[in-house]
Amino acid sequence: MRTSRAIVQEGPRRLVPHDLPLPDIDDQSALLKVEACGICGSDAEQYAGLLPVPFPLIPGHEPLGTIERIGDGAAKRWGVDVGDRVAVEAPIPCGRCRVCLAGRYPMCRARGSFFAHGYVPLSRAPGLWGGYAEYLYLEPCALVHRVRPDIPPEVAVMFNPLGAGFRWAVDIPDTGPGDTVLVLGPGQRGIACVIAARAAGADTIIVTGLTRDAPKLALARRFGADHVIDVEQEDVRRRVKELTDGRGADVVIEVSANAPEPVAEALHYVAPGGRIVLAGVKGFRSVPDFVSDLIVMKEAKILGAFGVTSPAYASAIRLIESGRVPLAELHTHDFPLADTERAIQILAGEVEGETSIHSCIFPQR
Numbered sequence: 001m002r003t004s005r006a007i008v009q010e011g012p013r014r015l016v017p018h019d020l021p022l023p024d025i026d027d028q029s030a031l032l033k034v035e036a037c038g039i040c041g042s043d044a045e046q047y048a049g050l051l052p053v054p055f056p057l058i059p060g061h062e063p064l065g066t067i068e069r070i071g072d073g074a075a076k077r078w079g080v081d082v083g084d085r086v087a088v089e090a091p092i093p094c095g096r097c098r099v100c101l102a103g104r105y106p107m108c109r110a111r112g113s114f115f116a117h118g119y120v121p122l123s124r125a126p127g128l129w130g131g132y133a134e135y136l137y138l139e140p141c142a143l144v145h146r147v148r149p150d151i152p153p154e155v156a157v158m159f160n161p162l163g164a165g166f167r168w169a170v171d172i173p174d175t176g177p178g179d180t181v182l183v184l185g186p187g188q189r190g191i192a193c194v195i196a197a198r199a200a201g202a203d204t205i206i207v208t209g210l211t212r213d214a215p216k217l218a219l220a221r222r223f224g225a226d227h228v229i230d231v232e233q234e235d236v237r238r239r240v241k242e243l244t245d246g247r248g249a250d251v252v253i254e255v256s257a258n259a260p261e262p263v264a265e266a267l268h269y270v271a272p273g274g275r276i277v278l279a280g281v282k283g284f285r286s287v288p289d290f291v292s293d294l295i296v297m298k299e300a301k302i303l304g305a306f307g308v309t310s311p312a313y314a315s316a317i318r319l320i321e322s323g324r325v326p327l328a329e330l331h332t333h334d335f336p337l338a339d340t341e342r343a344i345q346i347l348a349g350e351v352e353g354e355t356s357i358h359s360c361i362f363p364q365r
């Protein structure tokens with residue numbers, strides 16, 4: 001029997017290589033040969049044990065690969081065949097429940113808990129549910145998008161962070177021409193929000209970060225930010241006012257890591273009638289100094305954003321294939337499968353002297 005090498009997370013900060021048997025593929029399923037798998041902040045949280053996930057499992061929720069085997073029914077339904085390159089969406093939604101029908105399928109709980117690639121336990125057959133493996137099982141409810149084969153893999157695999165940029169910075173707040181967009185946090189997701197807002201025709205784009213984020217803020221400028229603000233050196237409320245003719249930002253997107261304070265600050269930055277998108281999780285901590293009167297008096301809208309859905313994935317893939325944006329400059333690190341743990345530690349900022357913007361794993365190396 002053929003097997004797949006896989007990195008299994010057995011518990012917090014414990015990643016162990018395993019060999020797992022390749023599953024049989026029926027009429028409605030497929031097997032993906034994983035070419036690359038992106039890494040993001042959720043991977044670092046999962047590694048640290050901060051997410052309620054059932055161990056042991058294979059992490060990795062941003063897989064890109066080629067169809068190795070596929071059933072006739074699945075081939076017809078997805079419009080792909082053996083040898084086609086596809087981006088795989090993280091969620092595996094039931095497609096039938098209320099949230100699925102409303103298009104919010106990252107919240108589908110029809111199978112009990114968050115059911116997505118990288119989050120399903122090994123105990124659920126066939127076990128190959130994560131992207132940190134040579135092969136990934138695609139079950140009937142998986143969602144795939146065809147990606148042109150000539151795009152370099154480290155760029156093609158950016159469909160996930162860019163998809164988040166399109167959903168969080170454009171689709172959810174309905175951003176368009178004339179909008180001033182303020183992005184709080186210059187990480188991978190923040191820069192993706194800049195790229196997406198720029199593609200959507202936003203007017204002025206402003207990004208905030210810490211002093212040590214200077215290289216990331218420079219990248220944000222390179223990808224379309226008109227202004228950047230160092231929150232440790234500048235009075236952000238005043239700067240935002242200055243840069244927006246005293247109005248504030250029409251759209252504020254909160255994608256900073258961990259700290260709850262920017263959520264309260266966002267209320268000061270938003271324009272009357274503006275939209276605030278909260279997409280960075282804060283470990284279920286409450287937000288100090290949250291002045292709700294500002295929401296009332298500005299008639300601001302506060303919108304949550306969790307995960308990515310098909311229209312945003314499709315926008316991201318179109319942008320990648322267009323070649324219009326120098327996305328390769330965002331790619332900082334790639335790793336063979338055996339170095340997955342180090343990859344996550346670098347992303348989490350645990351390795352002195354290494355700063356990751358976009359990293360990925362190449363499971364065939």
Ligand SMILES: [Zn+2]
Pocket residue numbers: 039040041042043061062160
């Ligand atoms: Zn991710």
Ligand SMILES: [Zn+2]
Pocket residue numbers: 093094095096097098099100101105108109110
């Ligand atoms: Zn559902």
